[in-house]
Amino acid sequence: MALSLVERLLGLLYAAVIDALLWLFCALSPRGPESNKRLPPVRDPLLLESATQLAQKIRRREVSSVEVVQAYIDRIQEVNPLINAMVQDRFSSALQEASQVDKLIEEESGGEEVLEDRLPLLGVPLSVKESFAVQGMAQTGGSVSKKGRVATVDAPVVALLKRAGAIPLGVTNVPELCMWIESHNHLYGMTKNPYGQDRIAGGSSGGEGSILGGACSVVGVGSDIGGSIRLPSFFCGIFGHKPTPGIVPNENQLPPTSGRQGELLSTGPMCRYAEDLLPMLKIMAGANVDKLSLNKKVDLKKLRFFTLPSCGDALFTNSVSEDLKQAQRKVVERLETDLGVKVEEVHFPELKHSYDMWFVCMGLPDHDGNLPTSFSTLLGEPGPPVWPLWELLKAVVGKSNHTMASILFGLLSKLMNPPLSALKIKEKLQQDFEELLGTDGVLLYPTFPRVAPKHHHALFKIYDLIYTAILNVLGLPVTQCPLGLNQDGLPLGVQVVAGKLQDHLTIATAQYLEKAFGGWRDPGAN
Numbered sequence: 241m242a243l244s245l246v247e248r249l250l251g252l253l254y255a256a257v258i259d260a261l262l263w264l265f266c267a268l269s270p271r272g273p274e275s276n277k278r279l280p281p282v283r284d285p286l287l288l289e290s291a292t293q294l295a296q297k298i299r300r301r302e303v304s305s306v307e308v309v310q311a312y313i314d315r316i317q318e319v320n321p322l323i324n325a326m327v328q329d330r331f332s333s334a335l336q337e338a339s340q341v342d343k344l345i346e347e348e349s350g351g352e353e354v355l356e357d358r359l360p361l362l363g364v365p366l367s368v369k370e371s372f373a374v375q376g377m378a379q380t381g382g383s384v385s386k387k388g389r390v391a392t393v394d395a396p397v398v399a400l401l402k403r404a405g406a407i408p409l410g411v412t413n414v415p416e417l418c419m420w421i422e423s424h425n426h427l428y429g430m431t432k433n434p435y436g437q438d439r440i441a442g443g444s445s446g447g448e449g450s451i452l453g454g455a456c457s458v459v460g461v462g463s464d465i466g467g468s469i470r471l472p473s474f475f476c477g478i479f480g481h482k483p484t485p486g487i488v489p490n491e492n493q494l495p496p497t498s499g500r501q502g503e504l505l506s507t508g509p510m511c512r513y514a515e516d517l518l519p520m521l522k523i524m525a526g527a528n529v530d531k532l533s534l535n536k537k538v539d540l541k542k543l544r545f546f547t548l549p550s551c552g553d554a555l556f557t558n559s560v561s562e563d564l565k566q567a568q569r570k571v572v573e574r575l576e577t578d579l580g581v582k583v584e585e586v587h588f589p590e591l592k593h594s595y596d597m598w599f600v601c602m603g604l605p606d607h608d609g610n611l612p613t614s615f616s617t618l619l620g621e622p623g624p625p626v627w628p629l630w631e632l633l634k635a636v637v638g639k640s641n642h643t644m645a646s647i648l649f650g651l652l653s654k655l656m657n658p659p660l661s662a663l664k665i666k667e668k669l670q671q672d673f674e675e676l677l678g679t680d681g682v683l684l685y686p687t688f689p690r691v692a693p694k695h696h697h698a699l700f701k702i703y704d705l706i707y708t709a710i711l712n713v714l715g716l717p718v719t720q721c722p723l724g725l726n727q728d729g730l731p732l733g734v735q736v737v738a739g740k741l742q743d744h745l746t747i748a749t750a751q752y753l754e755k756a757f758g759g760w761r762d763p764g765a766n
Contacts, residue, residue: 276437279319281764282455286311288762290513291364291459291520295405298363299352301345305338305363305407312365312409316456322437325450327370327428328378329410337407338363360519362405367457369445370411370428371418373492374398377408381494382416382425384641385623395492397461397507397524404523409457412447417495417618418463420645421471421698421705423447430695433475434763435730439692442472448510449476453731454763459520460510463493465501466598467687467708469508470720470735475692477731478760479750480510480720481517482711484741487531488524499612500604504712514754517719517747532741538748540575545583546676547572547684551710554592556703558689567723567732568684574756586676586683590669594706596658597666597713615653619646626650645699652702670714677716677739682749684734685711687720691730711737719746721753722760731761 282288286308289297297303313331320326341363348355355362368374371381373391380386394402402408416425423431423446431446433439434454441450445462449472452460462469464482473480488507490497497505509520522534547568550560572583605611619626619642626642628650634640635647642650677683689704698704711718716737723732736753738745753759 277322279322279434279454279764282315282762284311284315287315287455289458291361291511291516292513294458295356295361295364298341299345299355305341306335308363309334309338309365309407309409312456312458316409316451319434319454319456320451323432323434323441323450323454324429325412325431325441325447325454325456326367326410327413327447330377330408331410333376334365334407334409341405341407359405360523361401361459364406365458366401366406366408367448367451367460368398368408368411369414369448369460369462369493371414371444371463371494372398372411372461374408374411377411379411379494380427381418382414382423382427383619384426385621386494387427391492393492396489396526400523400526401461406459412445412451412460414445414447415443416643416646417615418444418468419615419649420444420643421446421467422645422695423450423472424643424645426641426643433692435477435725436692436728438694439730440475440695440698442475442692444468445480445510446472449473449478449480452476452478452510452512453760455512458512459516461507461524462510463490463505463507464712465497465505466712467705469506469510470687470708470718473510473720474687474722474733475731477722477725477733477763478510478512479514479517479722479754481508481521481743481747481750482506482718483508483521483525483743484532484717485715487528487743488521489526495618497612499602499606499610501602501612503715504598504601506712512760514721514747514751514759517750518744521743521747533744536744538744540748540752541579541581542680543581543745544681545575545581545684546586546681547583548586548588550686551591551594551706552587552589554594554703554706557706558701558704560686560689561691563691563726564686564689564732568686568734571684571723571734571753571757578756583684588669588672590665590672591706591710593662593665594710594713595703596662597669598706598709599656599658600660600662601666601713616650619650628654648699666713673714673716674739677737677742679739679742680745681739682745683737685737687733687735691726691728691732708735711735715740717741717743717746719750721750723753723757725761
C-alpha cells in the first residue's frame, strides 16, 4: 500500500523538524574530548577462542581457568577505559573462583565427559547486563535514584550459568531503566562502540554489545523487549539471540515488567561466536529446554528461505541504507549458490503499523485488568513519579538526574495514543507469519535502517526501532548475525527469523552465515 501524498508531506516535514532538533541538541550538548582512537588489537590467542573451545581446553587441562580469566581481565583493563562498557567488576572473586575450578579439575576422577555433561561452561568467563541481579554487584538499571542498590541474590538465568561453571567478570552498562537504544545514563556515563567511539553501542544491552565486540568477553547475558539484544549485537558486530518468549526465565531484572509486557520480553545469549549460541541457550532455558528442539540436527538445504527487504511505507521511518540492502542481497545469493535453495522475496503491508502495534502491546493491562506501571513512575522509584516536562526544563540547565532520552520517552508515553485497531492488524500479521514460516521457514529482515549511528543521533528517530520491535510483538525467535564491515569499518548485519519454538533453525543459519561471512571481526585489526 503506497503512502498518500499527505503522508509523504508529513514524513518530509517530520524529517526536517527532527533534523533541526538534532542539530540544536548536539550543538547545545556539552562535549568532552572526543576520541576515536582505534582499540588495541587482540594479542592473546585465548581471546580468540569460543566459549565452547575454552571450556574443552580447560577440562583437558590444556589451559587453566585462571589463565583464561586473567587474559580477559587484562583485556578489559586495556580496552574498557576507551569504551566504558563494564561498569563494575568482580575480578578478585573471579580469579578465586577460577582457581577453585582448576582444583576441581585436578581432583575430578570421572573424566572429561562427566565434567562436560555436568558443567559445560566450567571455568569460562561471562559478562552480564547490569539490570540483572548478580549477587554482590550493583543492580540499578542505570538510574541515579537507585545508586547503591546491590543485588543480594542471582537472577535465575545468572544462577543457571554459574551452575554450569561460568564465572562472571562484572556487569555492563545500560540506558536509564533500559528503555533506549543508546547506553547512556547519569550514573555510569556513555558506552561507546568498539568499532568507532563516536558511535553508539546500542541498547538496552549496549554494555554487553560493546564488551563482547571489543573482545573483553566471550559470552554474555542480555534481554530484549523491543530489540535490546539484537540492536547492540548488530551495532557491535556480534551474534545475539532473542528466544521464543517464555522459554528463558526473565525474573529479577530491572525494570520489572507489568501489564502484559512480559509477553514481549525475552532474555537470551549474546556471543562473539555462533557456536556458543546453542550451548548458552540450552543452559539459560533451564527446565524449559525440552520445549525447544535444540538437539535436532538442521539440514539447511531442506528449509524454505524468505527475504523481506524493508518495512515498506512506514511513516517517519528511515529507508534501509544501500550498504545494508547489499549485505542482505549477498546473503540471498550465498544461500542460493551454496545450498541450492530458492530465496523468495516477500512483503507485508501491515508492517507500516509496526510501531503502533508495539506501543499498544506495551500498554495492555494484564489478565486481571491491571495497567502496566507508567515509565514516569518507574523513573521516580523509590520516590514519587517524575514529571517529564519539569525534568525537560531542568535538563536544559543541566540539573536533571535523567537523560534526555528517558525524559522524551516519558513524554512520548504520556502523549502517544495509538489506535486499538493496531491489535487487529497484529492478529492478522501473526497469522500471516505463522503460515509463511511454519516449522521449516527462515526469514531475513533488516535489524535497523542504518549502521551504528553517532552519539545522540538516534534520539529523535525512535520509529527506526520498528524493525526489531515488531518481532517482539509477533513473539518469534530471532538471531542477529554479523555480515562483515562496511567501507567505514562499521558492522553490517541481518536478522534471521523463524516460527515459534523453532530457535534451532535461526541458530543453525547463524552458524552457516558465520562461515560464509567471517562472523565477528577484531575491531583493532588493521
